[in-house]
Amino acid sequence: MITREATEKDLNILLEFEQGIVTAERPYNSTLIEGEIHYYDLLQLIRSEEAFVIVAEEDDEIVASGYAKIKTPDNNYSNFDRYAYLGFMFVKPEHRGKRINKLVLDELINWAKSKGLSEIRLDVYAENESAVKAYEKAGFESLLVTMRMKTND
Numbered sequence: 001m002i003t004r005e006a007t008e009k010d011l012n013i014l015l016e017f018e019q020g021i022v023t024a025e026r027p028y029n030s031t032l033i034e035g036e037i038h039y040y041d042l043l044q045l046i047r048s049e050e051a052f053v054i055v056a057e058e059d060d061e062i063v064a065s066g067y068a069k070i071k072t073p074d075n076n077y078s079n080f081d082r083y084a085y086l087g088f089m090f091v092k093p094e095h096r097g098k099r100i101n102k103l104v105l106d107e108l109i110n111w112a113k114s115k116g117l118s119e120i121r122l123d124v125y126a127e128n129e130s131a132v133k134a135y136e137k138a139g140f141e142s143l144l145v146t147m148r149m150k151t152n153d
Helices: 008-028 042-047 100-114 129-137
Strands: 002-005 051-058 061-071 083-091 120-122
Touching (some): 008 042, 008 061, 051 100, 061 100, 083 100
Antiparallel strands (some): 061 083
């Protein structure tokens, strides 16, 4: 298993992974619209100096992805002025359980550290217990829970 920086040549498989993420998240979010959804501007992320998109390969097959992106806080009261935001974490279903996500996560964390960033954040659905446990095992802790209420029954 190797990881490497994603290139524009990887875009088609990465777009498939994006739809895999959407499919996996639909059970946790009833507000998602039907059909194809694009969360990310993958081409922009691949080209950006402020982002690091990686893929994991096994036997020359791309089996996982993730990105880290440098962001600034939406407030002026945090004790940091930049942080790494992680996203686009996907492992093909037939390759799950092989610690591939941990490999991707470690690479993204190392990139963030190499950029001098002391804060790393990500979003995960609270009901996605296996993902929450995996991120907690990697050292992440819950910070804020977004709550919602549907008013038109």
